[in-house]
Amino acid sequence: MIGFSIFGIAVNAIRANKLRSSLTLLGIVFGMVSIMTIISALEGMTNSIKAEIGRLGPSTFMVAKMMITTSREDYFKKIKRKSIDLKSADLITNECNLCEKVSPRTFAQARIKYGSEYIRDGRIMAGTYNLIDIIDIEVAQGRFHSMEDDLHRSQVVLIGDGVKEKLFSGIDPIGKTLRVGSKKYTIIGIAKKLGPMFGQERDNFVVMPLSTYGAHFGQTRRGLNIVIKALSVEKLEDAMDEVRLLLRSQRGVAYDEEDDFDMMTADIFLELLNSITRVFRIALIGVSSISIVVGGIVVMNVMMVAVSERTREIGIRKAIGAKRRHILLQFLFESLILTSSGGLVGMVIGHLLAKFLVGMIDMNISPSALAIIAGLSISMGTGLVFGIYPALKAAKLDPIKALSFE
């Protein structure tokens, strides 16, 4: 009850000094803007990536000779590994009991051309007929290639929405023949639009049978990337172990050596992503915290001035029965109100700024609960840390001395 009344006193004091109060806020506002922009942008970015990876499905994992390299040494070590080839894929298909679907695939880049129009760096994905069941591409029109196409090395492709838009405006692409590199392929299907991410166009691709690709383009240096779907989420670990054992014995890895291939689930990838962005986050937030500290020092300064300006007021309050804690609370409330309103304003501006920045690279962000809680506690914490000293100073004033203060 007394606390409420004292809060009211603090609000009135701030309102009586609007200009000074708002100037005091600025430091905190700027600090909060930078923190919020960074947190929101990072959150938004990881969320988009997560959503992307999440589409792989929780029971799916990938095997390849190398997937992620953490250093140059790592890269040179891994690039020397034996490629994963169709024999490995066949082995897993035949022997792995806990694997529901096994689909080897590979990637390359080439020019995609129809008539006089072309896409220079078109993406080629080559896989077996069941790839469509595992990956996130969906058929919008037509069909994906079949087991027969795989067997006969049919020269057929499913095209991405971007290819349709760029090369076939106003024409139905199904049944048309386009060139990928130097060879000709008949279009049998069109994929659903994926949309760009981080400013990267993701719809300029074609998918063809892996056998056709092998005949036309040969082996890639990185070898195959096998996408495997386990029987269930619960069986994921066991399925991975099964595949690991199969591959180790096939590739002749001694029992005391480590795997000569990479395996990856959506979870592992997410963890990796988190550990990368964590460092970023800490560094960036560390930098912008400096502006918060500067803002805090401004608040402290203003509060020190307020305490000495209002010494007489403090004396009067004490003379009529205010306790130390009442005075402490009054001034602490003032700095808390200042910093948290500054924090709120900064959070709103920071969020809008992040939205604007991130919007330029085709990403959506929403204020995360984490960012809001972090922002509020940082600004309140600043108010507390930098407000406590002036408030204590006020609380400790001797009433007689304070009353005779000129």
Added chain:
Amino acid sequence: MALIETKDIWRTYDMGHEKVHALRGVSIVIEKGEYVAIMGPSGSGKSTLMNLIGCLDTPSKGEYYLNSKAVNTLDDNELANIRNREIGFVFQTFNLLPRATSLHNVELPLIYNGTSTQERIVKAKEALAKVDLADRITHKPNELSGGERQRVAIARALVNNPSLILADEPTGNLDSKTSEEIMKLFDRLHSQGNTIITVTHEQSVASHAHRIISLFDGAVASDKRIN
């Protein structure tokens, strides 16, 4: 038991190179319902004694009992409680919050003992009515005359129904006509049963009291009953 009893109280200021004895062994007894004037030359220790009686300060030596409570043993919070509930202070310079209305200035002591907002307003209006300022509740100090300001301060001193009203030169900043009004107000409050102690330089003000204690050089020089 008396309302106020001081036993050989001293107040010494340690100035580093020398010690200033503002009070040197003051022993006085004041009963409930008395109207006392404290007089004496400048620097004789009147304000120091008032601050001690008003629990704004504690003696360097000696005992002070207010309502039988040994004030010299109390801590900061307990002193604040006594100032809030038992004592109404009136200062020479009024000491009102400059930006607050009369009503808010008067309700201030009630805030610190947790009185509800509605009750605060009722009591503050009552206190302002007692000093004939019912029609000035929304005025701020700079919109009031000196006499009115002092009456707001007196209303603030009255609002908690204290056992004791202390006034340190309450008319020091007022002209003689306004002073007389304030003294009439004190007479009225005294006749309603309030205990009043006032410091003054002026004989005309002291003559309203029923007892005059004179200080000289930090000690009681005389203690006479008048009227």
